[in-house]
Amino acid sequence: MNIIExxxxxxxxxxxxxxxxxxxxxxxxxxxxKLGLRILLTAITxxxxxxxxxxxxxxxxxxxxxxxxxxxxxxxxxxxxxxxVAMQRGLIAVRQGRIERFKASLLVAGGSAVVFLLGQLWxxxxxxxxxxxxxxxxxNAFFYLLTALHGLHLLGGLxxxxxxxxxxxxxxxxxxxxxxxxxxxxxxxxxxxWLIFFxxxxxx
Amino acid sequence: xxxxGAEIERIGxxxxxxxxxxxxxxxxxKYVFSQDAKVIAIQYSATAIAIGMVALVLSWLMRLQLGFxxxxxxxxxxxxxxxxxxxxxIMVVYLLTALFLGGFGNYLIPLMVGARDMVFPYVNMLSYWxxxxxVLVLVASFFVPGGPTGAGWTLYPPQAILTGTPxxxxxxxxxxxxxxxxxxxxxxxxxxxVTTVLQARTRGMTLMRMPLTVWGIFTATxxxxxxxxxxxxxxxxxTLDSVLGTSFFMPTIVSQGELLxxxxxxxxxxxxxxxxxxxxxxxxxxxxxxxxxxDLISVHxxxxxxxxxxxxxxxxxxxxxSFVVWAHHMYVSGMNPYFGFFFATTTLIIAVPTAIKVYxxxxxxxRANINFxxxxxxxxxxxxxxxxxxxxxxxxxxxxxxxxxSDTMFVVxxxxxxxxxxxxxxxFGAIYHWYPLMTGRMLNEAMGQFHxxxxxxxxxxxxxxxxxxxxxGVPRRYFEMGTTSFIPESAHxxxxxxxxxxxxxxxxxxxxxYNVVWSMIKGKKAGHNPWKATTLEWQTEEVPPGHGxxxxxxxxxxxxxxxxxxxxxxxxxxxxxxxxxxxxxxxAE
Numbered sequence: 001m002n003i004i005e006x007x008x009x010x011x012x013x014x015x016x017x018x019x020x021x022x023x024x025x026x027x028x029x030x031x032x033x034k035l036g037l038r039i040l041l042t043a044i045t046x047x048x049x050x051x052x053x054x055x056x057x058x059x060x061x062x063x064x065x066x067x068x069x070x071x072x073x074x075x076x077x078x079x080x081x082x083x084x085v086a087m088q089r090g091l092i093a094v095r096q097g098r099i100e101r102f103k104a105s106l107l108v109a110g111g112s113a114v115v116f117l118l119g120q121l122w123x124x125x126x127x128x129x130x131x132x133x134x135x136x137x138x139x140n141a142f143f144y145l146l147t148a149l150h151g152l153h154l155l156g157g158l159x160x161x162x163x164x165x166x167x168x169x170x171x172x173x174x175x176x177x178x179x180x181x182x183x184x185x186x187x188x189x190x191x192x193x194w195l196i197f198f199x200x201x202x203x204x
Numbered sequence: 205x206x207x208x209g210a211e212i213e214r215i216g217x218x219x220x221x222x223x224x225x226x227x228x229x230x231x232x233x234k235y236v237f238s239q240d241a242k243v244i245a246i247q248y249s250a251t252a253i254a255i256g257m258v259a260l261v262l263s264w265l266m267r268l269q270l271g272f273x274x275x276x277x278x279x280x281x282x283x284x285x286x287x288x289x290x291x292x293x294i295m296v297v298y299l300l301t302a303l304f305l306g307g308f309g310n311y312l313i314p315l316m317v318g319a320r321d322m323v324f325p326y327v328n329m330l331s332y333w334x335x336x337x338x339v340l341v342l343v344a345s346f347f348v349p350g351g352p353t354g355a356g357w358t359l360y361p362p363q364a365i366l367t368g369t370p371x372x373x374x375x376x377x378x379x380x381x382x383x384x385x386x387x388x389x390x391x392x393x394x395x396x397x398v399t400t401v402l403q404a405r406t407r408g409m410t411l412m413r414m415p416l417t418v419w420g421i422f423t424a425t426x427x428x429x430x431x432x433x434x435x436x437x438x439x440x441x442x443t444l445d446s447v448l449g450t451s452f453f454m455p456t457i458v459s460q461g462e463l464l465x466x467x468x469x470x471x472x473x474x475x476x477x478x479x480x481x482x483x484x485x486x487x488x489x490x491x492x493x494x495x496x497x498x499d500l501i502s503v504h505x506x507x508x509x510x511x512x513x514x515x516x517x518x519x520x521x522x523x524x525x526s527f528v529v530w531a532h533h534m535y536v537s538g539m540n541p542y543f544g545f546f547f548a549t550t551t552l553i554i555a556v557p558t559a560i561k562v563y564x565x566x567x568x569x570x571r572a573n574i575n576f577x578x579x580x581x582x583x584x585x586x587x588x589x590x591x592x593x594x595x596x597x598x599x600x601x602x603x604x605x606x607x608x609x610s611d612t613m614f615v616v617x618x619x620x621x622x623x624x625x626x627x628x629x630x631x632f633g634a635i636y637h638w639y640p641l642m643t644g645r646m647l648n649e650a651m652g653q654f655h656x657x658x659x660x661x662x663x664x665x666x667x668x669x670x671x672x673x674x675x676x677g678v679p680r681r682y683f684e685m686g687t688t689s690f691i692p693e694s695a696h697x698x699x700x701x702x703x704x705x706x707x708x709x710x711x712x713x714x715x716x717x718y719n720v721v722w723s724m725i726k727g728k729k730a731g732h733n734p735w736k737a738t739t740l741e742w743q744t745e746e747v748p749p750g751h752g753x754x755x756x757x758x759x760x761x762x763x764x765x766x767x768x769x770x771x772x773x774x775x776x777x778x779x780x781x782x783x784x785x786x787x788x789x790x791x792a793e
C-alpha cells in the first residue's frame with residue numbers, strides 16, 4: 001500500500017469510483033494477526049528507543065562508572081541466539097508439515113528462553129553480591145532497567161508461547177502455523193533488541 | 205458525467221471472510237466481560253465520564269479557593285495542589301483520551317468501516333479492564349496516607365518525589381503506576397483500532413472513502429501508539445527514582461536541609477520525555493474532535509464536506525508535525541535560543557493545516573442548508589472556541605511572547621479553550637448526534653438547548669476573563685495571591701465572578717445527565733437514521749445495532765461518505781451502501 005498514492009485519490013470522481021467499488025477493503029494482504037504484531041512491535045521499538053536515548057544522554061556525564069560485564073552475559077546471549085534459531089527451525093518444520101520436528105523445536109526454543117531468563121536473574125544476583133546496587137550508580141540503574149525490560153517482554157512472549165504449546169495436542173495445523181509465525185517474529189525481534197542492549201552495555 | 209452510474213455493473217454482495225465472531229454465552233460475557241466493541245465502548249465512556257465527574261468537582265473546589273480565598277477551612281494549600289494535579293491528569297488522560305478513543309473509537313470504527321467487530325475482540329476487552337484498573341489505582345491514591353500527588357499534572361521531578369510536595373510518597377507512585385497501566389491498556393485498544401481500520405473494512409470502503417471521523421480517530425491512535433511510550437519511559441524511571449532511590453531524573457539536591465543520596469540525574473530529560481508525549485497528546489484529543497466535527501457539520505448542513513482530501517491531508521500532516529513541536533512547552537527551561545527558534549517555527553507551521561481545516565468547515569457551511577440541531581450548535585461552538593484557543597496558541601508559540609506569559613493564567617486560559625472546552629463541546633455534540641443510534645431514542649431538545657447555551661456561554665464567561673488575568677500577570681498554580689502591588693482589587697472581583705459562573709455551568713451538566721437517563725425511557729423514538737446521514741453506522745438492520753453490527757451480509761460501499769444534495773437523486777442524501785443504479789455517482793468537483 002502506497003500511502004501517498006492512497007491520499008491522492010479523488011473518491012468522488014467517476015474513474016475512481018470504478019476502482020474503489022472493486023476494492024476488497026483490506027489495506028494489506030498480510031494476515032491480520034501479523035499486521036497487528038507489526039504494529040505492536042513498532043510501539044515497543046519506540047519505547048525501547050526512548051530508553052536507549054535516555055541511556056546515551058546519561059552515559060556521557062562524567063560520574064558514569066560502568067559495571068563489570070559478567071562472563072555469564074555472554075553465555076546468556078548464546079542461549080538466546082539458540083532460542084531464536086530453534087524457533088526458526090520450528091517455523092521451517094511447520095511450513096514443511098513436519099509436525100514432530102516442529103513440536104520439538106518449539107519446546108527447545110521456549111525452554112532456552114526460560115534458561116536465558118534464569119541466567120539473567122543469576123547475573124543480577126552476582127552483581128548485587130558484588131555490591132552493584134541500582135541506586136549506587138546510574139550505569140547500574142540502567143543495567144537493571146534495560147535487562148528487566150527485555151526480560152519482561154520475553155516473559156510476555158513466553159505467555160504466547162505457552163498458549164501455542166497448549167494448542168499442540170488439539171490445534172489444527174493452520175492455526176499452529178500462524179501461531180508459530182507470530183512467535184518467531186517476536187523472538188527474532190527480542191533477540192535483536194537484546195543484542196543492541198548488550199552492545200550498549202559493553203560499549204559503556 | 206452524471207450518468208456514470210449506469211456504466212458500472214452492479215457488484216454482487218461481498219464475499220465476506222468467515223470471521224470467527226465471538227458469541228457471548230451468558231449475561232456476564234454479554235454485558236460485563238464483553239468482547240463486543242459497542243459494549244466495550246459504553247463501558248469505556250461510562251468509566252471515563254464517572255472519573256471526569258471527579259475532575260469536575262475538583263475544579264469547583266479550586267474555583268472556590270481562587271474566588272473566595274481564606275473562606276474555606278477544608279482547602280489547605282496542599283489540598284489545592286492535589287486538586288490541580290488530579291483535575292489536569294484526569295481530564296487529559298483518563299477522560300478525554302479514553303472517551304475519544306476507547307469510547308467513540310470502539311463504537312464508531314467497526315460500524316463506520318462496515319466491520320462486524322474489532323479484529324482482536326479479546327484484546328479489546330482486556331484493554332477496557334486494564335483501563336478500569338488504572339482508574340481504580342488513580343482513585344486509590346486519594347485514600348493513601350499523604351493523599352494523591354500534588355506535583356502538577358506535568359509531574360516534574362525533582363519536586364514530584366521530594367518530601368514537601370503533597371503525595372510525594374504513595375501518591376506519586378500510584379499515579380505513575382496508574383499511568384503505566386493506562387498506557388498498557390491503551391496500547392491493546394490502539395492495536396485494535398489501527399488494525400481494524402486497515403484490515404477489516406468492508407468491500408468498496410477504501411481509505412479515501414472513510415468518513416473523517418474514522419480518519420481522525422485512526423490518526424490519533426497512531427499518534428498515541430507512538431507518543432505514549434515516552435510517558436511510559438518517564439513513569440517507569442521516575443517510579444524507580446522514588447522507590448529504589450535511583451537517579452535517572454534526580455540531580456544532586458538538598459531537600460529540607462539534608463543532602464539527598466541522589467546524584468547526577470537530569471530533570472530536563474523528564475521534561476523532554478513528558479512533552480514528547482504531552483504535545484502529541486493535544487492532537488490525540490484534537491484529531492478525533494476534528495474528524496467528528498467535520499461529519500457533524502456535513503450531516504447537519506446537508507452538504508458534502510468542502511475539500512475532503514485536504515481535510516484528510518491536514519489530519520495526517522498535523523499528526524506528523526505534532527512530534528516535532530514538543531519543546532515549545534519548555535521555553536523557560538533554559539534551552540539554547542536556536543533550539544527555541546526551531547520549535548517556535550515548527551509550532552507556527554502547524555497553524556497552516558489547522559487553518560485549512562477551519563476554512564474548510566466554514567466553506568462547508570457557506571450557503572449550506574444549515575439545520576440548527578443540537579449537534580450542529582455544538583459543532584459551531586467548537587469552531588469558534590477552537591479558533592479562539594488556537595490564536596492564543598500563536599502567542600504562546602513565540603518564544604519572546606511566551607516568556608513573559610509563561611506560568612500565568614493566560615496559559616491556563618489558552619489550553620482550557622483549545623483542548624478543554626473545544627473537545628468537550630465536540631463530545632457533547634457527538635453524544636447528541638449518536639445517542640439515537642446507541643439507544644434508539646432522541647435526546648430531549650429543550651433540555652439540550654438549555655444545556656448548550658449555559659455550557660457555551662458559561663465557558664466563555666469563565667475563560668475569557670482568565671486570559672485577561674494572565675495579561676495582568678496573575679500566576680497559575682498559586683494557592684492564593686495575598687496582597688501584591690501588581691494585582692488590582694478588580695482581579696479578585698473577577699475571580700469571584702468566574703467562580704460563580706463555573707459553579708453554574710457545572711450544575712447545568714446535571715441537566716445533561718438527567719436528559720441522558722430520561723430520554724432513554726421517555727425520549728422520542730428515533731427510528732432508522734433520524735439525521736438522514738450517509739455513513740454506514742446508520743444503515744444497520746437493527747437500531748441500536750445488534751451483535752455483529754450488520755445483518756447477514758455486510759454492506760457494500762459504492763461511494764464516499766458525503767453524498768448530500770446530489771443532483772438527480774431522489775432524496776437529499778445517498779447512503780454509502782446504495783448501489784449506483786438507483787442514483788448516479790456524484791459529478792466530479
